[in-house]
Amino acid sequence: MRDVAELAGVGIGTVSRVFSKVGSVAPETRTRVEAAAKKLNYRPSALGRDLKRRTTNNIGLIVTDISNNFYGEFAQGVLSSAKELGRHVILCASGEDVETEREYIDLLVEQRVDGIIAFPTGENLDAWRSARDLGINILFADREVPGLGIPSILADNMGGARQLTEYLLALGHRRIGYLGGPLHLTTGRLREEGYRRAFADGGLAVDESLVIRTRFTRDTAYASAMRLLDAAVPPTALIAANNILGEAALTAVRDKGLIVPRDISVVMFDDVPWAKLVQPPVTVVVQPSWQMGQSAARMVLAIGSGTTQSQTSPIEMVIRRSARALHIDPPARQDIGTEDNGTPT
Amino acid sequence: MRDVAELAGVGIGTVSRVFSKVGSVAPETRTRVEAAAKKLNYRPSALGRDLKRRTTNNIGLIVTDISNNFYGEFAQGVLSSAKELGRHVILCASGEDVETEREYIDLLVEQRVDGIIAFPTGENLDAWRSARDLGINILFADREVPGLGIPSILADNMGGARQLTEYLLALGHRRIGYLGGPLHLTTGRLREEGYRRAFADGGLAVDESLVIRTRFTRDTAYASAMRLLDAAVPPTALIAANNILGEAALTAVRDKGLIVPRDISVVMFDDVPWAKLVQPPVTVVVQPSWQMGQSAARMVLAIGSGTTQSQTSPIEMVIRRSARALHIDPPARQDIGTEDNGTPT
DNA sequence: GTCTTGACTGGAAACGTATCCAATAGGTCC
DNA sequence: GGACCTATTGGATACGTTTCCAGTCAAGAC
Numbered sequence: 001m002r003d004v005a006e007l008a009g010v011g012i013g014t015v016s017r018v019f020s021k022v023g024s025v026a027p028e029t030r031t032r033v034e035a036a037a038k039k040l041n042y043r044p045s046a047l048g049r050d051l052k053r054r055t056t057n058n059i060g061l062i063v064t065d066i067s068n069n070f071y072g073e074f075a076q077g078v079l080s081s082a083k084e085l086g087r088h089v090i091l092c093a094s095g096e097d098v099e100t101e102r103e104y105i106d107l108l109v110e111q112r113v114d115g116i117i118a119f120p121t122g123e124n125l126d127a128w129r130s131a132r133d134l135g136i137n138i139l140f141a142d143r144e145v146p147g148l149g150i151p152s153i154l155a156d157n158m159g160g161a162r163q164l165t166e167y168l169l170a171l172g173h174r175r176i177g178y179l180g181g182p183l184h185l186t187t188g189r190l191r192e193e194g195y196r197r198a199f200a201d202g203g204l205a206v207d208e209s210l211v212i213r214t215r216f217t218r219d220t221a222y223a224s225a226m227r228l229l230d231a232a233v234p235p236t237a238l239i240a241a242n243n244i245l246g247e248a249a250l251t252a253v254r255d256k257g258l259i260v261p262r263d264i265s266v267v268m269f270d271d272v273p274w275a276k277l278v279q280p281p282v283t284v285v286v287q288p289s290w291q292m293g294q295s296a297a298r299m300v301l302a303i304g305s306g307t308t309q310s311q312t313s314p315i316e317m318v319i320r321r322s323a324r325a326l327h328i329d330p331p332a333r334q335d336i337g338t339e340d341n342g343t344p345t
Numbered sequence: 346m347r348d349v350a351e352l353a354g355v356g357i358g359t360v361s362r363v364f365s366k367v368g369s370v371a372p373e374t375r376t377r378v379e380a381a382a383k384k385l386n387y388r389p390s391a392l393g394r395d396l397k398r399r400t401t402n403n404i405g406l407i408v409t410d411i412s413n414n415f416y417g418e419f420a421q422g423v424l425s426s427a428k429e430l431g432r433h434v435i436l437c438a439s440g441e442d443v444e445t446e447r448e449y450i451d452l453l454v455e456q457r458v459d460g461i462i463a464f465p466t467g468e469n470l471d472a473w474r475s476a477r478d479l480g481i482n483i484l485f486a487d488r489e490v491p492g493l494g495i496p497s498i499l500a501d502n503m504g505g506a507r508q509l510t511e512y513l514l515a516l517g518h519r520r521i522g523y524l525g526g527p528l529h530l531t532t533g534r535l536r537e538e539g540y541r542r543a544f545a546d547g548g549l550a551v552d553e554s555l556v557i558r559t560r561f562t563r564d565t566a567y568a569s570a571m572r573l574l575d576a577a578v579p580p581t582a583l584i585a586a587n588n589i590l591g592e593a594a595l596t597a598v599r600d601k602g603l604i605v606p607r608d609i610s611v612v613m614f615d616d617v618p619w620a621k622l623v624q625p626p627v628t629v630v631v632q633p634s635w636q637m638g639q640s641a642a643r644m645v646l647a648i649g650s651g652t653t654q655s656q657t658s659p660i661e662m663v664i665r666r667s668a669r670a671l672h673i674d675p676p677a678r679q680d681i682g683t684e685d686n687g688t689p690t
Numbered sequence: 691g692t693c694t695t696g697a698c699t700g701g702a703a704a705c706g707t708a709t710c711c712a713a714t715a716g717g718t719c720c
Numbered sequence: 721g722g723a724c725c726t727a728t729t730g731g732a733t734a735c736g737t738t739t740c741c742a743g744t745c746a747a748g749a750c
Contacts (some may be wrong), residue, residue: 002738011700016738023739024697041478046455047401048736051705052391059433067421067635072412079438083445088452090403091436093424100428102371107433111389130386250622274619277595290412346706356730361708368709369727393706396735705737711730718725720738 001042041321044121050112052128061110061249062101064117064216069272070243070289074141077293078117085301087114093335096216098123105131110134115300119155120145122184137303141296143186144310149258149309150178150296151303153296160285161194164267168237169281172326173265177210177228177235178246179221187336188213189230191241191269210235214245221248229256229264236326240268242273250278265323273326346387347647353381364389371564390434404645405453407446407463409561412601414617415588416464416636419486422638423462424654432459432654441561452529457481460645465490467529482648486641488531489655493586496648496655498641502532505630505660506586513582513660514547517671518610522555522564522573522580524590533558536586536614555580559590566593574601574609584597585613588620595623611666625666633658 005012010029017023018033025033036042050056061078063071075091082089088112091264092104098121105127120128122145129148132138132311140152151327178195181188192211199206199258209231214224228235238253240246246268253264260266260280262265270287292313302308350357353372362368363378372377381387395401406423408416420436427434435458437449443466448471453461461481462555465473471503485497512587513521523540526533528593537556550675556566559569570593573580585591598609605611605625613620616631637658649651 005700012737013702013739014698015702016736020628020738021693024699026698029698041475043451043454043475043479045396045457045736047457048394048705049738051390051396052738054705056392065421066411066424067410067417069413069414069417070691073415073437076410076412076438079436089405089436091420091434093421099523102494103428106388109388111433112390112392130388133386133389144537159619242620247618247622254622272619273592274617274622277592277599277619278622279624293744350730357691358709358730358732359708359728361706362729363707369729374728390706394708394734396706396737399735531739691749695721695747697747699738699744700742702742703738703740705744707735708733712748714727714729716725716727719723 002035003040003043004036004042007040008033008183018048041345043267046122053111056112057086058088058090058111058113059297060090060092060104060111060113060116060118061120062104062116062120064096064119066091066093066280068244070270070287073289074296077290077295078297079293080290081294081297085297087297087301093204094121102127109134109136109299115139115303117141117300119143124188131156137300139290139300139303139308144240149254149307150160151299152159153292153299153311154186155287155292155313156315157190158197160269160287160317161191161196161239163317164187164239164285165195165198166201167319168239168265168267168323169198169264171237172239173236173323174204175207175233175237177231177238178212179225179228179238179249180211180241180337181212181216181245182213185216188216188241193341195239208277215243216244218244220244222252225249225252229253229258232247235264237267237323239267240266243268243270243272246272246275246282246284248271250282254325260322261324267323270316276320282322282324283320283327284317285315285317287315303312348385349378349381349387353378357615362388373630380392383583383613384629396483398476398621400459401457403433403435403456403458404642405437405449405456405458405461405463406437407449407453407461407465408508408598409439409441409464411436412440413589414614415632417651418634419638419641419671421638422635423642424638425635426639426642430642432642439464439466441466447472454479455480460484460648462486462577462641462645464488467531467688469542470510474592478552482645484641484645484648484653496644496653498637498655499531500637501631501657501660502535503539503542505614505632505662506536506584506663508539508660509545509570509584509614509630510540510543512664513584514543514549515611516581516582516649516668517550517611518668520552520555520580520582522576522577522583523557524570525556525558526561527558528592530561533561533586540584559589562591563589563593564575566590567597570594570597574598580588580609582612582668583611585611588613588617590619591615591627592630593621602629605667606669612668616663627667628663628665630660632660 017025061332094101102120102124109131117139118144120140138150144152180192183189212224214220240249269284272286275282275284349359357391362370439446446466449467454476464486464487465485487499525537528534557569559565585594612628616629620627620629
C-alpha cells in the first residue's frame with residue numbers, strides 16, 4: 001500500500017479510502033491511485049483489513065459430510081446468501097466425530113469468523129459456550145443442543161416422520177420397520193418420536209423389534225437394514241430416517257430379492273435426486289434444504305442485532321409409488337399429499 | 346494477549362511462545378500462562394498470526410455446484426487432506442458463471458489464501474495470471490486452461506469416454522447418442538473426442554445429429570436428452586457425459602416410456618450413489634473424485650516448492666446392466682471391465 | 691475582506707500476533 | 721575461578737490495514 005501511495009504521489013490514507021470505498025476522494029486522484037495499483041499488481045489484503053476492523057466477513061459451516069446431497073444442497077443455499085451478503089464460507093466436515101467437531105470449533109474461533117452454522121454432534125458443550133462468550137454468532141442447523149440457549153434452524157422432523165407413518169398406516173400397514181438415527185441427535189429422537197406418535201394416535205402398539213437405530217452413515221446402515229428384513233415376521237413397510245439409510249434400505253431390499261412395493265413398501269426422509277429416478281420412484285418427505293441453508297446464513301449474521309428466534313421449516317410429503325395399500329388389492333389411490341408429476345426440476 | 350501476559354506475570358513474548366509451540370518455555374511457566382488464558386477465555390487470533398507470518402493456512406476451493414455429488418466427493422477429499430495438513434478450506438461455487446468466478450478469484454486473492462483449487466470456467470485468464478503472479482499457488486481440477494502454465498489434476502476424460510463408446514460398439518450398437526458438455530471446457534471437449542476416436546478406430550462414422558452439447562447443468566439437459574430421443578431414427582444407446590446429464594437422460598427415457606436396456610442402452614460418467622440403485626443399475630466410468638480431491642490439496646501446497654507436475658488419474662469402467670447386446674438375442678456376457686458385485690460401499 | 695462550509699488529503703496510532711535481539715541464570719568443563 | 725553453553729525470558733519492531741485528527745484549499749455567504 002505504501003508503494004502504491006508513493007507511486008501515485010498520495011498518502012496512504014488516500015489509498016485506503018480508494019479501496020475501502022469509504023470517505024471522499026477526488027475522481028482524478030482515484031484514477032491515479034488505481035493506475036498505480038494496477039501497475040504494481042497491488043491487491044488489498046483482507047488480513048490487515050480484518051485485523052483492524054475486528055471482523056472477517058467469514059462464516060464457518062460445519063456439516064457432517066459434504067458429499068451427502070442433503071448437506072450439499074444446504075451448503076449451496078448458505079453460499080448463495082453468503083455471496084449476496086459479501087461473506088465467505090469456511091467449510092468443515094465433522095463426520096459426526098466429537099473430537100473433530102471440537103477441533104473445528106476451535107479453528108473457527110481462532111479464525112474469528114463472524115458466525116458459525118453447525119450441524120452439531122450434541123457434545124462439546126463447553127467449546128460452544130466458550131465460542132459464544134467470545135461473541136461469535138452461532139446457529140445450529142437440523143438439530144438442537146439443549147442447555148446452551150443457541151438458536152437453531154430445524155425442519156419439522158417429528159411431523160415429517162409422523163406423516164410418513166400415518167400414510168403407511170392408512171394404507172393398512174401395521175408391521176412398519178423403522179430405520180432411524182441415534183437418539184442423542186434431536187434429528188434421530190424427534191423422527192422416532194413422530195413414528196411412535198402416529199402409532200399412538202391410531203391406538204396401535206409399536207413392535208420394538210422393528211425399530212432399529214444406526215449411525216446416520218453408510219457403513220452400518222446396510223447391516224441394520226438387513227437385520228430389519230430378517231425379522232422373524234418381516235415388516236411389510238419400511239421407513240428410513242434419512243437418505244443414507246434409505247439408500248441402504250433399498251439396497252438391502254434388492255439384495256434380498258424383494259420387489260418394491262409388491263413385497264415391501266419403502267418410504268424415507270430427504271428428496272435426493274435419485275428418489276424419483278429409481279423404479280418405483282420413492283415416496284419421501286422433503287426438507288427444503290437449500291432454503292434452510294439460505295436462511296441459516298442470514299440468521300446467523302442477524303444474531304448480533306437483537307434476539308434471533310429459532311425457526312422451524314415445514315416438511316412436505318411427496319407421494320410417489322414405493323408404497324402400496326396392504327389389504328385392498330387394487331393399487332391404492334394416492335391422493336394424499338402432493339402428487340409428483342414426474343417432470344424434472 | 347497482553348492481558349494474559351500480565352495476569353501470568355510474564356512477557357508477551359512468552360505467551361506467544363506458549364501458544365505458537367515454538368521456542369522453549371519452562372513447563373512451570375507454560376502451565377501458569379495456560380491457566381491465565383483459560384481464566385480470561387483467551388484464544389489466539391489467526392488474524393494477527395497470519396498477518397505477521399504472511400501465510401494463512403487457508404486454501405480456496407472453487408467448484409461448480411457443491412450439491413453435485415461429484416464435487417461433494419472431491420471437496421470431501423480436499424477437506425481430508427486439508428485437515429491432515431492443518432489447512433482450512435474456503436468454499437466457493439461458481440455455477441460455471443464467468444463473472445462469479447472472477448469475483449471469487451479476487452476474493453481469494455484478497456484473503457491471501459495459500460492456494461486455490463479450481464474447476465475453471467476457462468475464462469478470466471488475466472485474473473488467474475494476476476493471482477499466480479502474486480505468489481498464490483493455483484491448481485486446476487478436472488479441466489485445463491491453456492496458456493497459463495498452471496498445473497492441473499485431471500481424470501482420463503478421453504479414455505473414459507472411449508471406453509464407454511467401445512463397450513457399446515462391441516455390443517453391436519452403431520447409433521449411439523452422445524449427450525455431452527460444451528466444447529470450451531476441456532472436460533467436454535476431451536470426452537467428445539474420446540467418443541469420436543472410438544468410432545474412428547472402428548472405421549465408423551459419427552452421425553452428427555446424435556451428438557448434442559448442453560451445459561453441464563440440470564436445466565437444459567432434459568430438453569437436450571429429449572431431442573436426442575426424438576431423432577428421426579432414434580439411437581439404440583446413449584452416453585451421458587456426466588452425472589447431471591445421466592440423470593436427465595434416464596428421466597427422459599422413462600418419460601418416453603422406454604425401458605432400459607430393452608429399448609435403449611444408457612451409460613454415463615460418474616459413479617454417483619444412485620447409479621447402482623436404479624433398475625437396471627447403470628454402467629458407468631468412475632473418476633476417483635475423493636482421491637483426486639485429496640491429491641489436489643497436497644499438490645496445490647507443494648507447488649511452491651519445486652515443479653509440480655500435472656497429474657492424470659485413471660478412469661475405471663464399472664459394468665452393470667444398463668446396456669444390452671444389440672444383434673445377439675441372449676443377454677450379452679458382461680465380462681469386460683470390472684464386474685460390480687452389488688455390495689454397498 | 692472575513693467567516694463558514696465542505697471536499698479532500700496526509701499521517702500517526704492501533705489492531706494481535708511472531709520474531710529477533712539482548713539479557714539473565716544456571717550448569718558444565720578445564 | 722573463568723570460559724562457555726543452554727534454557728529461558730522480556731520487549732521492541734513490523735506485518736497491512738482503518739480511522740481519527742488535523743490540516744489545506746476553494747467556493748460561497750455576509
